[in-house]
Amino acid sequence: MVLVFIEVREGKVKKSSLEALSEGKRRADDLGAELHAVLIGHELDELAPECFSFGATKVHVLESTLLSQYSPSGFSRALKELVEELKPMVIFFAASSMGKDLAPRLAAWLNVGLATDCTETGIKDGRLTVVRPIFAGNVFATMVFKASPQIATLRPNVFPLVDPVDAKGEAAKKNVEITEDQVKDAVQEIMREEGSELDVTEAEILISGGRGLKGPENFNLLRELASILPRSAVGASRSAVDSGWIDHQNQVGQTGKTVSPNLYMAFGISGAIQHVAGMSSSKVIVAVNKDPDAPILKLADFGVVGDLFKVIPPLKEELKKIFAD
Amino acid sequence: MNIFVFVKRVPDTESKIRIDHKANKIIKDGLNFVLSPYDEYAVEEALRLREAHGGKVTVFSVGADEVNIILKKCLAMGADEAVLLKDDTPETYDGLRTAKIIAKVLKDKFMDYDLLLFGRLSIGADNGQVQTMVAQLLDLPQINVVTKLEIEGNQGTAYREIEGASEKVAFSLPAVLSAQKGLNEPRYETLKGIMMAKRKEIPVLPLEDLGMSAEELAPLMEVVNLESPPPRKAGTVFEGEAEAAAKKLAQFLHEEAKVI
Numbered sequence: 001m002v003l004v005f006i007e008v009r010e011g012k013v014k015k016s017s018l019e020a021l022s023e024g025k026r027r028a029d030d031l032g033a034e035l036h037a038v039l040i041g042h043e044l045d046e047l048a049p050e051c052f053s054f055g056a057t058k059v060h061v062l063e064s065t066l067l068s069q070y071s072p073s074g075f076s077r078a079l080k081e082l083v084e085e086l087k088p089m090v091i092f093f094a095a096s097s098m099g100k101d102l103a104p105r106l107a108a109w110l111n112v113g114l115a116t117d118c119t120e121t122g123i124k125d126g127r128l129t130v131v132r133p134i135f136a137g138n139v140f141a142t143m144v145f146k147a148s149p150q151i152a153t154l155r156p157n158v159f160p161l162v163d164p165v166d167a168k169g170e171a172a173k174k175n176v177e178i179t180e181d182q183v184k185d186a187v188q189e190i191m192r193e194e195g196s197e198l199d200v201t202e203a204e205i206l207i208s209g210g211r212g213l214k215g216p217e218n219f220n221l222l223r224e225l226a227s228i229l230p231r232s233a234v235g236a237s238r239s240a241v242d243s244g245w246i247d248h249q250n251q252v253g254q255t256g257k258t259v260s261p262n263l264y265m266a267f268g269i270s271g272a273i274q275h276v277a278g279m280s281s282s283k284v285i286v287a288v289n290k291d292p293d294a295p296i297l298k299l300a301d302f303g304v305v306g307d308l309f310k311v312i313p314p315l316k317e318e319l320k321k322i323f324a325d
Numbered sequence: 326m327n328i329f330v331f332v333k334r335v336p337d338t339e340s341k342i343r344i345d346h347k348a349n350k351i352i353k354d355g356l357n358f359v360l361s362p363y364d365e366y367a368v369e370e371a372l373r374l375r376e377a378h379g380g381k382v383t384v385f386s387v388g389a390d391e392v393n394i395i396l397k398k399c400l401a402m403g404a405d406e407a408v409l410l411k412d413d414t415p416e417t418y419d420g421l422r423t424a425k426i427i428a429k430v431l432k433d434k435f436m437d438y439d440l441l442l443f444g445r446l447s448i449g450a451d452n453g454q455v456q457t458m459v460a461q462l463l464d465l466p467q468i469n470v471v472t473k474l475e476i477e478g479n480q481g482t483a484y485r486e487i488e489g490a491s492e493k494v495a496f497s498l499p500a501v502l503s504a505q506k507g508l509n510e511p512r513y514e515t516l517k518g519i520m521m522a523k524r525k526e527i528p529v530l531p532l533e534d535l536g537m538s539a540e541e542l543a544p545l546m547e548v549v550n551l552e553s554p555p556p557r558k559a560g561t562v563f564e565g566e567a568e569a570a571a572k573k574l575a576q577f578l579h580e581e582a583k584v585i
Contacts, residue, residue, distance in 0.1 A: 070492070072457065072460075072467050072469075073460075073466060073467070076461065096487075096488065097470065097485075097486070097487035097488055098487070100453060100469075101457065101467075101469050101470075103454075104420065104453075104454035104455075104457035104458050104461070105457050105458070105460065105461045105467070107421060107454070107458065108421060108424060108457070108458035108459075108461035108462055109461055111421070111545075112421075112545055113419055113421060113544070113545030113546035114420065114421070114452075114454055114546075115546065116420075116451065116452050116453060116454060117451065129549070132451075133451070133554070134418070134449065134450060134451050135336070135340075135342045135351070135448075135449055135451070136338070136448065136451060137554060138341075138342045138553070138554070139342055139344060139351070139551055139552070139553065139554075140551070140552050140553070140554055141418065141548050141550070141551050142548070142549050142550040142551075142552075143418065143546050143547065143548055143549065144546075144547050144549055145545065145546060145547075146543070146544065146545045146546065146547060147545050184465070184466035184496060184497070184500075185466035185467055185468055185494055185496050185500075186494070186495075187492040187493065187494055188493045188494060188495055189492070189493040190487075190490050190491070190492055190493075191484075191490055191491050191492075191493065192489065192490045193489055193490055193491070198488075198489060199488035199489040201488060202488055202489075205584070205585075229585065247507075248505075248506045248507045249486065249489070251506075253338075254338045254448055255338060255362050255363075255448070255506060256506075262584050263578065263582070263584040263585070272339070273338070273339055273340075273341070274338040274339060277338075280554065280557070281554075283584070284578075284582045284584050285557070285560075286574060286577070286578065288570075288574075292562075292564070297562055298559070299557055299560075300560050300562075301557075301558075301560035301561070301577075301582060302560050302561050302563070302573075302574060302577040302578075302581075302582070303560060303561070303562040303563065304562075304563050304564075304570040304573075304574055305562060305563070305564040306563075306564070306565075306567055306570050307567065310567035311567045311570050311571050311574070312571075313571075314567060314568045314571035314572070315571040315574060315575060317571075318571050318572055318574075318575035318576075319575055319578075319585065321575075322575060322579050322585060
C-alpha cells in the first residue's frame with residue numbers, strides 16, 4: 001500500500017498534497033498496490049471526496065479535538081499508530097513546511113530512513129527509488145531505502161496532478177486516543193503576512209529581483225507585474241534581502257528557498273551559484289540584465305540584455321494585452 | 326539556562342561541487358568548509374539567551390577531527406564549551422543515524438539541558454531532519470524554522486515560518502528548536518574570543534565509547550548514484566531597444582514557452 005498524508009490549511013487541501021497524492025497514485029499503480037490517504041484534525045470528513053477523485057481508494061480520517069491545530073508531536077503520534085496498523089510500503093508527504101516538520105518525526109518513531117524534498121520517484125525491483133537534489137540542486141542523488149515503510153517528502157510544483165475522476169471510496173473515521181500532555185507543540189495562532197498571498201515555493205510564476213533593482217521601492221515594479229499574472233509571487237536574491245529591501249521569506253537560493261515554478265523571471269539578478277541553486281529546476285527561465293556577461297543570461301531560455309527600468313513598463317503593457325484577449 | 330547547540334561543517338555556498346562517480350562521493354579537495362549558515366543563527370541565539378538569563382552554552386558536532394575548526398569558531402563567538410562527537414564515517418545522507426548518535430549522547434552523558442538548538446537545515450546534505458528526529462527520540466517538543474523566540478522561566482513562545490505566514494507555538498522546556506535566517510544577526514568573533522578559543526581544549530567523545538551497536542549505526546538510506554543536473558539548453562539572448570525587447574519577451578512567454 002502507498003499512503004499519502006493530506007495537509008489541510010484553512011479548511012482546504014493543499015495543492016502540494018494533491019501532487020503527492022498524484023505521485024502516490026502512479027507509484028501504487030507500478031506496485032499494483034492500493035492508494036490510501038490520511039487526514040488528521042477535527043471535522044475533516046468533507047475533504048475525503050477530493051482525495052478519492054485524485055485516486056485514493058480509502059481515506060483515513062483521524063479525528064481529535066486535540067489535533068484541531070497542527071502539532072508535530074500530536075500528529076506524528078496519530079500517524080504512527082495508523083502506520084503500524086496499515087503497514088504501508090511507501091508514505092509520501094508534500095515537502096511543505098508541515099510535511100518537512102512532520103515526516104522526520106514519524107521516520108524516527110518508526111526507525112526508518114527519510115528522503116527529503118524529492119523531485120523524482122520510481123519503483124525498481126519492487127522498491128522505491130527517489131532522486132533528491134543535494135548541495136542546493138548542484139548534485140542529484142539517487143537514493144534507496146534500507147527499511148520499510150519508505151518515506152519521502154516531495155517538492156511542491158514538481159509532480160504533475162493526475163486528472164481528477166468522479167470516483168467514490170471508503171472514508172474510515174477513527175478517533176485518535178491522545179492526551180493533552182502528548183501534544184507538546186501545538187500551533188496557537190497563524191499570522192498571515194500582509195500582501196503575501198502565495199509563498200514563493202507555491203507560486204506558478206515567480207518574479208524575482210536582485211541588486212539591479214537599486215532599492216526597496218523598486219520591488220513595486222515586480223509587484224505590479226505580479227498583479228497581472230495569475231498565481232504569481234515576488235522573489236529576491238540574497239543581496240536584495242541582505243540589503244534589507246525585502247523580507248527573507250522571499251529569498252530564493254541556497255540560504256533561502258528552493259523553487260520550481262513554471263516560469264521564473266529574473267530582473268537585475270546576476271545569477272550567483274548560490275542563487276541559481278535555488279531556482280535552476282524552474283521549467284522556464286527568463287532574465288533581464290544590463291550586463292551581457294551575467295551568468296543568469298546563459299541559463300535563461302530567453303534573456304534580454306537591457307535596462308530593467310526601461311523593459312518592465314512596456315512588458316507590463318504587453319502582458320496586459322495578452323490577458324485582455 | 327543550560328543550552329546545547331548542534332552544528333555541522335559544510336562546503337560554503339559558493340563552492341563548485343564535483344563528483345567522484347566511481348566512489349559515488351563528493352570530491353572534497355578544493356572545497357572551502359564553513360559552519361553551516363543556519364547554525365550561526367542557532368549559536369547566536371544561544372549566546373543571547375545566556376546573556377539574558379544566565380547559564381551556559383555548549384556546542385556539539387558529529388564528525389572527524391577537522392570539525393574542530395567550526396567548534397573553535399563557536400567558542401570564539403562566545404560559547405563556553407565545545408564537544409567533538411568523533412565519527413570518522415563519511416557523509417551518509419541519513420539524518421536518523423546522526424540523530425541517534427546525538428540522542429544517545431544526551432541520554433547517557435549530557436542529561437542536563439533546557440534547550441537544544443540547531444540550524445533549520447545543514448546546507449549540502451539539505452536534509453533538515455536531524456533536529457526533528459532528536460526531538461522524537463527524546464520525546465521533546467519541537468519548533469522548526471524559528472524566526473522569533475521568547476523564553477520566560479520554563480515556558481517558551483516561538484514563531485516559525487510557514488508558507489506566507491508564521492505560526493505561534495507555546496511550549497515547555499526542555500525543547501528542540503531550529504533557527505531560520507531572520508532570528509538574529511550573528512556576531513563576529515572578537516580577537517579576544519579567537520585567542521581564548523585557541524587555548525581552549527575541546528574534549529573528544531569517540532563514537533566507539535557510546536556503546537551503540539553496528540545495527541543502530543548502519544545507515545538506513547543508501548546513495549546509489551550522484552550526478553550533476555543536466556545542463557539547460559542554451560536560450561535566446563535579445564539585445565536591442567527596450568520596447569522591442571519587451572514585445573519579444575512577451576511573445577516568447579505567450580507563444581513559444583506557452584507559460585502565459
